[in-house]
């Protein structure tokens with residue numbers, strides 16, 4: 001389904017998962033993993049399966065549990081499957097579900113990431129297929145070009161190798177044909193991607209995060225290398241290095257916010273790194289206060305770290321209503337503000353009369369902070385000190401996590417003092433950039449830090465014109 005109201009350059013962000021198994025439960029395994037990866041996208045979800053003969057797909061808007069019902073899963077036989085959860089702040093929420101495929105049904109593709117420039121890809125397809133592709137998004141263009149080469153009698157591996165130079169951007173892709181499950185990662189490895197081995201030698205899985213592998217008891221083998229293609233079929237797992245020149249640049253925002261705390265990136269625990277961010281924050285920003293309160297759930301590890309290092313008591317002064325999805329998911333600003341109120345609940349008996357440190361993992365638009373500072377004060381707090389466990393987000397993301405435009409990023413528009421005043425906190429402080437890098441224990445050059453520094457490792461094309469690099 002192709003919508004008419006889609007802005008092609010603003011694409012979907014997401015979770016992907018693929019599995020090749022000797023049993024016939026591939027769809028169930030993917031469904032379980034998509035559940036574990038639900039935090040990476042709640043807007044839409046899809047599963048494609050293959051049984052050697054045909055590819056079948058179930059996809060639609062909503063959460064994994066509501067789209068992949070028992071009835072739907074029963075219609076997805078096969079020992080190979082790929083899956084997708086979509087996270088999108090732009091474009092129509094009612095179309096462009098993944099995995100994407102065409103009427104040829106030769107190959108299904110699901111994408112985590114974003115191609116900031118698709119001109120080369122689009123031009124190639126228009127020239128070679130004569131199709132008008134105006135309403136295709138980046139993932140659909142990727143699928144079409146791979147299929148174009150397959151229709152020319154190339155193997156899927158050859159088709160991917162031929163298409164690869166046309167993909168400019170960030171991608172962890174899972175690709176399904178009638179008899180293969182394939183993983184493909186961009187030359188910078190911007191979005192995470194890991195390989196796991198199923199129990200009893202039953203096959204392999206590839207996942208956006210290691211927590212997806214854990215959910216089906218697959219044993220972590222290693223991360224997919226930047227520029228690497230992983231092919232899994234009856235003959236096992238094969239690796240092909242497609243990109244000759246690779247510079248590893250995993251997005252640091254995965255550590256700050258996006259990944260689930262029980263996942264591992266670069267072999268390190270997200271939970272432990274977030275705690276260290278909190279400890280580092282406590283070393284850098286000392287505050288005389290009574291309690292440390294996390295913005296649940298993403299800032300819990302950092303707040304525990306802050307409390308540990310500072311000796312200030314940790315308490316759950318804010319509760320999260322788990323039945324409301326992430327605030328960013330609602331593309332309409334007014335609704336987003338309302339969502340914050342529904343999502344966070346102040347615990348009056350904990351906050352009343354206290355000097356409170358509230359810690360969030362990041363401040364992006366400032367909408368959440370303003371609401372919650374107000375909320376904590378209304379609940380009787382004597383002082384509210386807001387801390388961000390990451391530095392000022394000054395630059396938009398173009399590689400798949402959908403931060404807003406630079407105009408909407410509060411730290412790109414206001415000084416720290418102005419933001420403090422805007423959110424109504426007694427004090428406001430951010431973790432330093434150096435402190436963030438130090439907390440990860442990973443060399444800075446191994447990260448894409450564009451949200452904080454404006455250094456974009458992959459061409460962002462026309463978008464660069466709209467960015468003020470001096471904020």
Ligand code: AMP
Nearest residue numbers: 298328362363364365366367368369401
């Ligand atoms: P705000 O400052 O109101 O825009 O929202 C900041 C909150 O959104 C923080 O609590 C983060 O946990 C969360 N957040 C940060 N980055 C993202 C993102 N790319 N997508 C969704 N939520 C995010």
